[in-house]
Amino acid sequence: MKAGYWGVLWREFSKNRLALAGLVIVISLILLALCAPLIANNKPYIYITEGKVYLPLFYDIITNGKEYAELKGTDLSKEKFTGFKLFPPVAYSYSEYDLDSIVVPPSRKHLMGTDEQGRDLLARMIYGSRVSIFIGFIAVIIYVAIGIIIGSIAGYYGGWIDMVISRIIEVIMCFPTFFLILTILALWGPSLASVMLVIGITSWPGIARIVRGEFLKLREMDFVVASQAVGAADRWIIFRHILPNALAPVLVSATFGIASTILIESSLSFLGFGVQPPTPSWGDILSQSRDFMDFAWWLTFIPGFAIFITITAYNLVGDALQDAMNPKSLSGK
Amino acid sequence: MKKYIVKRTLLIFLTLFLITLLSYTIIRIAPGDYTTLKLGMEGALKAGSISQEILEQEKKLYGLDKPVIVGYAEWLAKFVRLDFGISRKDGRPVLTRIGEALPITLILNVISMIIIYIISIPMGIVSAVKKDKAFDRVSSLILFLLYSLPHFWIGLILLLYMASGEYLNLFPLGGIRSDWAAGAGFIPRLIDFCWHLVLPVITLTYGEFAFLARYTRANMLEVISQQYIMTARAKGLSNKRVIFIHAFRNSLIPLVTLMATLLPGLLGGTVIVESIFSIPGMGLLAYEAILSRDIPVIMAITTIAAILTLAGILAADLLYSLVDPRIRLEAKI
Numbered sequence: 001m002k003a004g005y006w007g008v009l010w011r012e013f014s015k016n017r018l019a020l021a022g023l024v025i026v027i028s029l030i031l032l033a034l035c036a037p038l039i040a041n042n043k044p045y046i047y048i049t050e051g052k053v054y055l056p057l058f059y060d061i062i063t064n065g066k067e068y069a070e071l072k073g074t075d076l077s078k079e080k081f082t083g084f085k086l087f088p089p090v091a092y093s094y095s096e097y098d099l100d101s102i103v104v105p106p107s108r109k110h111l112m113g114t115d116e117q118g119r120d121l122l123a124r125m126i127y128g129s130r131v132s133i134f135i136g137f138i139a140v141i142i143y144v145a146i147g148i149i150i151g152s153i154a155g156y157y158g159g160w161i162d163m164v165i166s167r168i169i170e171v172i173m174c175f176p177t178f179f180l181i182l183t184i185l186a187l188w189g190p191s192l193a194s195v196m197l198v199i200g201i202t203s204w205p206g207i208a209r210i211v212r213g214e215f216l217k218l219r220e221m222d223f224v225v226a227s228q229a230v231g232a233a234d235r236w237i238i239f240r241h242i243l244p245n246a247l248a249p250v251l252v253s254a255t256f257g258i259a260s261t262i263l264i265e266s267s268l269s270f271l272g273f274g275v276q277p278p279t280p281s282w283g284d285i286l287s288q289s290r291d292f293m294d295f296a297w298w299l300t301f302i303p304g305f306a307i308f309i310t311i312t313a314y315n316l317v318g319d320a321l322q323d324a325m326n327p328k329s330l331s332g333k
Numbered sequence: 334m335k336k337y338i339v340k341r342t343l344l345i346f347l348t349l350f351l352i353t354l355l356s357y358t359i360i361r362i363a364p365g366d367y368t369t370l371k372l373g374m375e376g377a378l379k380a381g382s383i384s385q386e387i388l389e390q391e392k393k394l395y396g397l398d399k400p401v402i403v404g405y406a407e408w409l410a411k412f413v414r415l416d417f418g419i420s421r422k423d424g425r426p427v428l429t430r431i432g433e434a435l436p437i438t439l440i441l442n443v444i445s446m447i448i449i450y451i452i453s454i455p456m457g458i459v460s461a462v463k464k465d466k467a468f469d470r471v472s473s474l475i476l477f478l479l480y481s482l483p484h485f486w487i488g489l490i491l492l493l494y495m496a497s498g499e500y501l502n503l504f505p506l507g508g509i510r511s512d513w514a515a516g517a518g519f520i521p522r523l524i525d526f527c528w529h530l531v532l533p534v535i536t537l538t539y540g541e542f543a544f545l546a547r548y549t550r551a552n553m554l555e556v557i558s559q560q561y562i563m564t565a566r567a568k569g570l571s572n573k574r575v576i577f578i579h580a581f582r583n584s585l586i587p588l589v590t591l592m593a594t595l596l597p598g599l600l601g602g603t604v605i606v607e608s609i610f611s612i613p614g615m616g617l618l619a620y621e622a623i624l625s626r627d628i629p630v631i632m633a634i635t636t637i638a639a640i641l642t643l644a645g646i647l648a649a650d651l652l653y654s655l656v657d658p659r660i661r662l663e664a665k666i
Binding site for chain 1: 344352359363477478480481482485486489490608620623624631635638639642643646
């Protein structure tokens with residue numbers, strides 16, 4: 001059987017067990033982030049009382065925050081509401097506070113304990129994954145897109161266009177990026193969108209360089225010269241012929257990019273410039289834990305460990321992709 | 334060579350010009366000008382406690398009454414005379430504040446850089462020579478995990494377990510000087526200073542040395558696979574000689590350029606490390622300046638960080654041609 005380029009890549013990739021584990025973690029985290037409201041919620045999936053069937057959680061999601069008129073304002077987790085109740089695995093929402101159980105260590109009731117406002121840490125961690133994953137993906141998509149466009153223009157046309165673009169890339173690479181991001185966020189006000197945009201706009205030079213290099217190599221190849229000879233439009237050659245062959249190293253860089261974006265986002269949140277409360281993010285939870293860290297170890301350890309595992313998973317995948325792409329490792333085995 | 338240096342210097346000035354212009358513009362076009370923050374203008378103006386006149390004076394002092402381009406030109410004219418203006422926070426000249434902070438950060442970074450190179454190069458070489466043996470596998474995995482550990486998390490944990498007194502009380506909680514050291518002699522002061530730097534240096538180095546060791550290993554493997562190494566072995570040279578005389582020297586080349594890329598990363602990393610350990614260096618100064626919108630300080634730090642980065646890149650390029658005579662700098666530009 002003849003495997004295509006991506007088929008060979010996958011075969012090489014899947015030989016690396018650690019990387020497969022990383023991939024599993026990456027995919028589970030994405031699912032966790034997507035399904036967060038279904039996993040951590042203080043509304044039951046189903047509530048049956050006096051012969052009536054309610055689906056509070058789904059009703060809430062479908063109607064975007066509305067409640068059943070007859071259940072309005074009732075806290076179904078209280079025992080006085082009798083009947084059959086089926087709660088999600090984590091029966092708390094990320095903002096639901098309980099001042100009677102402040103900074104409680106992990107227990108059966110709160111698997112990861114609670115924070116200084118009595119909010120369930122597990123629920124907050126699950127929702128916090130949304131911020132990390134979302135910012136990671138969107139910011140990387142933004143800068144990969146910018147990088148591909150600019151890099152392919154520079155690499156394909158060469159000459160003075162390449163000169164100008166390369167100088168611009170050099171200038172941006174000398175920019176104290178983290179500091180620039182901090183400044184912009186401090187002046188414009190931090191929000192999910194501004195964090196994503198700023199990371200996206202400042203991080204493209206790396207990708208542009210890679211794409212430019214690949215294009216410089218590929219544009220001299222026979223298949224490109226051939227399609228130029230038959231009069232194909234530049235756009236067609238760039239996007240249909242050259243780009244698909246230049247994508248593999250971009251994929252590696254993007255995978256590492258997600259890891260470092262998650263790290264940057266959590267650092268920003270840690271410094272107080274990230275997503276603003278009440279939206280939980282891992283960096284923010286960790287930052288809040290500073291005041292309690294001498295007795296509430298879980299508030300420091302759990303979010304830090306989550307960030308660590310996530311970054312490790314992406315780096316493992318990126319590393320294995322890089323190995324799989326290296327022709328030397330192919331011929332060697 | 335002379336021509337190359339002239340060209341590079343011109344390019345450095347151009348880059349510096351663009352970076353400062355961009356920073357200035359970003360700061361100026363940010364919503365809400367920064368005089369309002371200092372005097373609480375919005376509120377104070379309405380209450381009538383501060384006259385419009387003072388507001389205008391304040392704006393004039395920071396060049397905010399002029400268009401962005403004119404304001405930038407004035408900033409540039411002052412910068413050429415090394416006048417960065419007056420810090421809004423305490424009214425002292427910005428240059429004095431930077432003069433206090435920069436040496437601390439430089440010492441921190443130089444020590445970290447030396448430690449990074451001392452640990453990672455031998456480790457990388459041994460890993461490469463013993464490829465796929467136990468040492469290589471274990472150290473590769475450990476380095477990989479270290480590389481993914483977030484700085485701010487490790488900083489907090491070190492602080493909690495090594496310095497807080499709750500567990501171990503081995504190191505000071507922060508700062509760079511103990512109270513008792515003020516009147517002490519040089520040697521005790523130096524020891525005290527180093528004692529304060531242990532935890533910050535650990536936090537700053539582990540990630541980078543993990544990166545560098547992996548990089549050294551990859552380079553060494555690349556060199557070992559070259560044909561001249563095979564030739565050297567075929568001649569019957571001892572393994573030691575092949576590794577240290579033939580391979581090691583050539584694997585050093587990329588490490589030199591890497592210094593340039595590590596430097597801005599270290600400077601960025603100091604924002605977090607210095608704010609965790611309350612070290613009064615550039616990172617903490619930057620963080621505080623951003624929080625209080627101290628624009629003259631922000632501009633000065635951006636400029637100095639950019640100068641350091643550019644100088645690092647230039648030095649690396651020059652060193653590169655020094656260690657590898659095959660590289661002709663004139664051809665590079």
